[in-house]
Amino acid sequence: MTVTHVGVLGGGLIGMSWASLFLARGLKVTVVEPREGAEAEVTAFVAAAWPHLRALGLTQAEAPRQPEVSNDINVLADVDFVQENGPDRIAIKQDIVAALEAVIGTDVVIASSTSSLMASDIQAKAVHPERILVAHPMNPPHLVPMVELVAGRLTAPDTVDHAEAFYLAMERVPIRVKKEVPGHLANRLTAALYREAVHMVAEGIADVGDIDKAIAAGPGMRWALMGPHLIYHLGGGAGGYRHYLDHLGPTQEARWAELGQSPLTEGLKAQLVAGVDAEIGDESTEALSERRDAALVALAGLKRQHGF
Ligand SMILES: NC(=O)c1ccc[n+]([C@@H]2O[C@H](COP(=O)([O-])OP(=O)(O)OC[C@H]3O[C@@H](n4cnc5c(N)ncnc54)[C@H](O)[C@@H]3O)[C@@H](O)[C@H]2O)c1
Numbered sequence: 001m002t003v004t005h006v007g008v009l010g011g012g013l014i015g016m017s018w019a020s021l022f023l024a025r026g027l028k029v030t031v032v033e034p035r036e037g038a039e040a041e042v043t044a045f046v047a048a049a050w051p052h053l054r055a056l057g058l059t060q061a062e063a064p065r066q067p068e069v070s071n072d073i074n075v076l077a078d079v080d081f082v083q084e085n086g087p088d089r090i091a092i093k094q095d096i097v098a099a100l101e102a103v104i105g106t107d108v109v110i111a112s113s114t115s116s117l118m119a120s121d122i123q124a125k126a127v128h129p130e131r132i133l134v135a136h137p138m139n140p141p142h143l144v145p146m147v148e149l150v151a152g153r154l155t156a157p158d159t160v161d162h163a164e165a166f167y168l169a170m171e172r173v174p175i176r177v178k179k180e181v182p183g184h185l186a187n188r189l190t191a192a193l194y195r196e197a198v199h200m201v202a203e204g205i206a207d208v209g210d211i212d213k214a215i216a217a218g219p220g221m222r223w224a225l226m227g228p229h230l231i232y233h234l235g236g237g238a239g240g241y242r243h244y245l246d247h248l249g250p251t252q253e254a255r256w257a258e259l260g261q262s263p264l265t266e267g268l269k270a271q272l273v274a275g276v277d278a279e280i281g282d283e284s285t286e287a288l289s290e291r292r293d294a295a296l297v298a299l300a301g302l303k304r305q306h307g308f
Helices: 013-024 038-055 090-101 157-169 186-202 208-217 219-223 228-235 237-258 266-280 285-305
Strands: 005-009 028-032 068-070 081-084 109-112 132-137 146-151 173-177
Touching: 005 013, 005 090, 013 028, 013 038, 013 081, 013 132, 038 068, 038 285, 081 090, 090 109, 109 157, 132 157, 146 157, 157 173, 186 208, 186 266, 208 219, 208 266, 219 228, 228 237
Parallel strands: 005 028, 005 081, 028 068, 081 109, 109 132, 146 173
Antiparallel strands: 132 146
16 A cells, blocks of 8 residues: 555654654645644744755755644545554543544554554554554654554554555664563663663762763764674674673673662652753753754764665
8 A cells, every 4th residue: 555645643742753754755744733833833843854854865855845734633534644643641542543533544554653552552442453553763753763663462464564664665764563562662772771870860870961971972872873782792702692691691690680770759850850951051952952963864874874
């Protein structure tokens, strides 16, 4: 099935980013968003994203294309794929699915961007649950290519195949997660690291800024290129991953036993926020996002150049 018209349900941070990507790839895009003033915000977001999308080679068009933006879900009657980006609450997602099913065709895929909810729960009350899956990106999805696909208990296998083909056409890197688990795949990995990053602050082991610097100047340099398994294959030298596991596996296990978890008390939250305030100084969030986005575009080019 060819997708030419995508519905973007929920035009917040993630919806606006998806919409920008889909427009760049030449699709007709209709955004449904109840927020007052959404059309102007979406237009501004797409305009700001466009130079990056061009630099990434995702579009040749000089002028940003624009989506239709409406607060009426009925405008989605003709779409052939839906990317759902509403609030991350199961009752709201189920209501959104019910509202969508009253409007869209029975075989139109509904792909939810949810970071935390299970496809099985989102599809639980659906009339056609077989066309519903999780397609979870990392922020911002127009610049970070991974999208993890998770089927629910009632998702048809060809829904996942169809979604995978769609995201490949969008120049994304789809990952198939074989079992439903909270946090899917990528957020479980980031949560494992973040738990320890918070715990180290709580324990007074290091300041927020130094923990962030340790990652960005240390393992984060490699993580943009390869994951932990391949990294430790290289860490094993000539003996590869087998040597690494035999040689340094026991010290990894000893560290795993030491990792901690601190509750996010109000006091700890204040400490974390103060740490980030000190880290960013007087740079605005907008300026920091723009520097991040420009660097992500350059990084994508470097990765391509070096075969990663
Ligand atoms: N923010 C992230 O880093 C991130 C990353 C990956 C995935 N996600 C997921 O993406 C989804 C959206 O998150 P977000 O960060 O864009 O949140 P957000 O609050 O920026 O956007 C949600 C939008 O949905 C709109 N909305 C509310 N009810 C609606 C309805 N009934 N129909 C249509 N739109 C409705 C809201 O007005 C809001 O603009 C969530 O499921 C979240 O888990 C977020």
